Amino acid sequence: MRAYLKPALLLVGLAALIVAPLGQGNYVIYLLSSWLIFSIAAMGLNLTLGYAGQISLAQASFMAIGAYSTAILTLAGWPWVVGMLLGVVLCLVVGLLLGFPALRVKGHFLAFVTLAFNSLVFLVSRNEEWLTGGIYGLSGMPRPSVLGFAMTKNLPFYYFTLFVFVVFCGLFYGIVRSPWGRAFKALRENPIRAESLGIDTRRLTLMAFAIGSACGGLAGALVTPLVQYIDPTSFALGHSLRILLMVVVGGAGYFFGPILGAAVVILMPEFLRFTEGYYLMIYAVLVIVLMIYCPSGLIGLGRKLRDLVRRKPVDRGDLKAGAQL
Amino acid sequence: MSEFLQVVLSGLATGSIYALAAIGFTLVWQAAQTVNFAQGEFVMLPAFFVLIALHWLGWPLWAALAFGLVISVLVLGYLFKRLIVQPMLPSTGLPLIIATMALSILLKEGAKQFYGAEAQPYPPLFPQTTMSIGGAIVSMQDILNLVVSLAVVVALTLFLNRTRTGRCIQATAQNPQVAEILGVNTRRMVLYTFLINAALAALASMLISPVYLAKFSNGETLGIVAFIAAIVGGFNQIRGALVGGLLIGVLDNLTATYVTASYRAALPLVLLIIIILWRPQGLLGTSEGRQV
Amino acid sequence: MSAASPVLSVRDLSKTFGAIKAVDGVSFDVRPGEILGLIGPNGSGKSTLFNCILGQLKPDTGHVEVNGRDVSGRRACDLNKLGVGRTFQQLSVFPQMTVLDNIIVAGQEHRGTMLGRLFGAPDAGLAGEADRMIDFFRLTHLRDQMAGSLSYGQQKLVDAAMAFMAGPSLVLLDEPAGGVNLTMLAGLKERLSTYNREHGTTFVVIEHNMEFVMSLCSRIIVLAEGRVIAEGGPEEIRSNQTVIDAYLGG
Numbered sequence A: 001m002r003a004y005l006k007p008a009l010l011l012v013g014l015a016a017l018i019v020a021p022l023g024q025g026n027y028v029i030y031l032l033s034s035w036l037i038f039s040i041a042a043m044g045l046n047l048t049l050g051y052a053g054q055i056s057l058a059q060a061s062f063m064a065i066g067a068y069s070t071a072i073l074t075l076a077g078w079p080w081v082v083g084m085l086l087g088v089v090l091c092l093v094v095g096l097l098l099g100f101p102a103l104r105v106k107g108h109f110l111a112f113v114t115l116a117f118n119s120l121v122f123l124v125s126r127n128e129e130w131l132t133g134g135i136y137g138l139s140g141m142p143r144p145s146v147l148g149f150a151m152t153k154n155l156p157f158y159y160f161t162l163f164v165f166v167v168f169c170g171l172f173y174g175i176v177r178s179p180w181g182r183a184f185k186a187l188r189e190n191p192i193r194a195e196s197l198g199i200d201t202r203r204l205t206l207m208a209f210a211i212g213s214a215c216g217g218l219a220g221a222l223v224t225p226l227v228q229y230i231d232p233t234s235f236a237l238g239h240s241l242r243i244l245l246m247v248v249v250g251g252a253g254y255f256f257g258p259i260l261g262a263a264v265v266i267l268m269p270e271f272l273r274f275t276e277g278y279y280l281m282i283y284a285v286l287v288i289v290l291m292i293y294c295p296s297g298l299i300g301l302g303r304k305l306r307d308l309v310r311r312k313p314v315d316r317g318d319l320k321a322g323a324q325l
Numbered sequence B: 001m002s003e004f005l006q007v008v009l010s011g012l013a014t015g016s017i018y019a020l021a022a023i024g025f026t027l028v029w030q031a032a033q034t035v036n037f038a039q040g041e042f043v044m045l046p047a048f049f050v051l052i053a054l055h056w057l058g059w060p061l062w063a064a065l066a067f068g069l070v071i072s073v074l075v076l077g078y079l080f081k082r083l084i085v086q087p088m089l090p091s092t093g094l095p096l097i098i099a100t101m102a103l104s105i106l107l108k109e110g111a112k113q114f115y116g117a118e119a120q121p122y123p124p125l126f127p128q129t130t131m132s133i134g135g136a137i138v139s140m141q142d143i144l145n146l147v148v149s150l151a152v153v154v155a156l157t158l159f160l161n162r163t164r165t166g167r168c169i170q171a172t173a174q175n176p177q178v179a180e181i182l183g184v185n186t187r188r189m190v191l192y193t194f195l196i197n198a199a200l201a202a203l204a205s206m207l208i209s210p211v212y213l214a215k216f217s218n219g220e221t222l223g224i225v226a227f228i229a230a231i232v233g234g235f236n237q238i239r240g241a242l243v244g245g246l247l248i249g250v251l252d253n254l255t256a257t258y259v260t261a262s263y264r265a266a267l268p269l270v271l272l273i274i275i276i277l278w279r280p281q282g283l284l285g286t287s288e289g290r291q292v
Numbered sequence C: 001m002s003a004a005s006p007v008l009s010v011r012d013l014s015k016t017f018g019a020i021k022a023v024d025g026v027s028f029d030v031r032p033g034e035i036l037g038l039i040g041p042n043g044s045g046k047s048t049l050f051n052c053i054l055g056q057l058k059p060d061t062g063h064v065e066v067n068g069r070d071v072s073g074r075r076a077c078d079l080n081k082l083g084v085g086r087t088f089q090q091l092s093v094f095p096q097m098t099v100l101d102n103i104i105v106a107g108q109e110h111r112g113t114m115l116g117r118l119f120g121a122p123d124a125g126l127a128g129e130a131d132r133m134i135d136f137f138r139l140t141h142l143r144d145q146m147a148g149s150l151s152y153g154q155q156k157l158v159d160a161a162m163a164f165m166a167g168p169s170l171v172l173l174d175e176p177a178g179g180v181n182l183t184m185l186a187g188l189k190e191r192l193s194t195y196n197r198e199h200g201t202t203f204v205v206i207e208h209n210m211e212f213v214m215s216l217c218s219r220i221i222v223l224a225e226g227r228v229i230a231e232g233g234p235e236e237i238r239s240n241q242t243v244i245d246a247y248l249g250g
Helices: A002-019 A026-051 A059-075 A080-104 A107-127 A154-177 A179-189 A191-196 A201-227 A237-250 A257-271 A273-293 A297-310 A318-324 B002-032 B039-056 B061-088 B094-115 B140-162 B164-174 B176-181 B186-212 B218-233 B238-259 B266-278 C046-053 C076-081 C099-108 C114-119 C127-136 C152-164 C182-199 C210-216 C234-238 C241-249
Strands: B130-133 B136-139 C008-017 C020-030 C035-039 C061-066 C084-086 C170-174 C202-206 C219-224 C227-232
Touching (some): A002 A154, A026 A179, A026 A201, A026 A237, A026 A257, A059 A080, A059 A107, A059 A201, A080 A107, A080 A201, A080 B266, A107 A237, A107 B218, A154 A201, A179 A191, A179 A201, A179 C099, A179 C114, A191 C076, A237 A257, A237 A273, A237 B094, A257 A297, A273 A297, A273 B061, B002 B039, B002 B136, B002 B140, B002 B218, B039 B061, B039 B094, B039 B218, B061 B094, B094 B218, B130 B140, B136 B140, B140 B164, B140 B238, B164 B176, B164 B186, B186 B218, B218 B238, B218 B266, B238 B266, C020 C046, C020 C061, C020 C227, C035 C046, C035 C182, C046 C170, C046 C202, C076 C084, C084 C152, C099 C152, C127 C152, C152 C170, C152 C182, C182 C210, C210 C234, C219 C234, C219 C241, C227 C234
Parallel strands (some): C035 C219, C084 C170, C170 C202
Antiparallel strands (some): C008 C061, C219 C227
């Protein structure tokens, strides 16, 4: 019975994603696309942060790299796929380089290095006008076409995004479930023990950054055709913090955490719209309260509640095991 | 040459204000392992408290300044510790970082909602005259900012080293368990640290706002500069944070004048990355000092 | 390699901290299949020696060979690949992973290449072996529990099982008995001896608990002030006057 539950739920979820935009206006479709795209970026950060335990405040800068690569290439007439691949590969390489500081410093120091990196990328995208258009940004990027079918309308582009998202989720799930995923968790939980078990923690740390950043690049490559206008402020530090919020609010280290978190971060402002300018303040207070009472995020909160309802007996079985030995 | 001196002096003046924020940051980090991502907003906000007293309550400047200081210490010191940091202790990892980030959003948006998005003129504390030092024209304001900040740092250092309470605060920061055993009321000492941080932030706010005007988004740069100064200085000592602040102030001015204005903000960041990678203990720090 | 050649060979190892000679010219060999105990009063240099062998500290002089290969300056993960497993003094399981995942992660790095593991089977083909290891340490009923929710003694068992998962030729056990209650201790000792008998794995054990060392080890080396002061079977050591003096005087 339980074995059927998960695939069934997944199918229901997928069906919901397919049905969701039907009959909706452009704005809702835009929001949904943007949710899927930010989910990809947040899932990438979740790999670095939630699974491998390496803090990074630079995810938006990888979205910038992906977005600008795609924008520049598609404006030059190349297909989207080429721009996307270039962006992802660039992010993979730059992410790997950003991983090196993580070999030397941890925790808040790492947070600051990555934060500084994000600001540097911002400065470069603002100042190098010949490449990025400076403060005016780049606009008029075409949307991709698949098999000669152009995605210029919002609904087809949503399905295109959904397709990329589903494929991405499959790949991501593969990584998380593979021995790599287990090794990432081991790195997070106890790096010294992991190293003593033959896990090359240095290489693994670099990989955690590289893969997580590449996901950011993919998300960026999707942002470009979605908004068709990018400028440096779209990828400023504040956006990195937003992506970090998505991961932590949803539940770091859980597969679905960032997807839930992205939904909350992107859709919540819409629900709080009636509060006008106060929504960010309400939002900030909610985050603080969540962090105080349930640092493991909404998924963690859900599990807590579930355990409370089920009244699970205490997990540890000291006594019976003690008697056995 | 006189231009150079001018640039350096005004850099020192802003740098000394950065140092105030950096020192507070360092103290709180030491006492409670709290990396306060809202430190920039802590420096942004007190100016608005002063403005409220001036404009809404119609108080004279001196009373408004006193009001700003008291409210800052209460809100950014006591309430911050009591409502956010304390419930989360002893775990001080990512959740606390996120909570202080959210707090920075809250304070920033609060200032914007209640006082408007435009930069507010802020009354100068010192006469707007200039004087000539060795051919360089420097504003009285810069000189007095420097003097006041340095005086406060010296006073703080004396307090921490020469008084009983000060030494108890230091003992708590270095080893809370041992301090507790020796009969130090560590909770109270941690609280004092938060209050001192708030007071330093308020002072920095009052000194810097006549220059930058009071604006809700001021904290963004101020916060980063305070982190950088604290890290350059070694993250666990006042002297280091002071040197870090002055260094950043001067370097920032020098790059803007002589190298490139568009990459002005990049220099401290590059400096930060280099220092963290090359000497995580800071320029003046020793490698002991608490690590997470 | 002949059967008699040592699994671990420590040659003239020295390490000073400032003015203190923590380890002072220590040499010994560990033969295949034996359980060697390393004991000594506090501050005798056991832990420093252990850390030098495991590459966590760089010795001032001397070198360490595992199966005839010089391992000085190797990283811990490379050492593990050469067949050296270890346990830690403090609890060292991965608390937010299940017992099964703890055990699998301990063996997976020895299967295939890094890239191969990314695309290979999720369990790296180790599920069966991991289950056998879990059964061997009588943790079957805890297989899917989070390791962090287990009792102290149970976590020690998981820790030991992890050290064996890669099929090492040498396992270094750092105070395996520390903090484990008496009932569990007997079980742990019995499991370790059985494992040693069945697989011929060589053990080096650092331990404070004399009873535990005396009944588990086939040979014991006693350190005091950084030097080897005695060596022999449990009975010899028990009646050795130098050892008794070192403990009482130290």
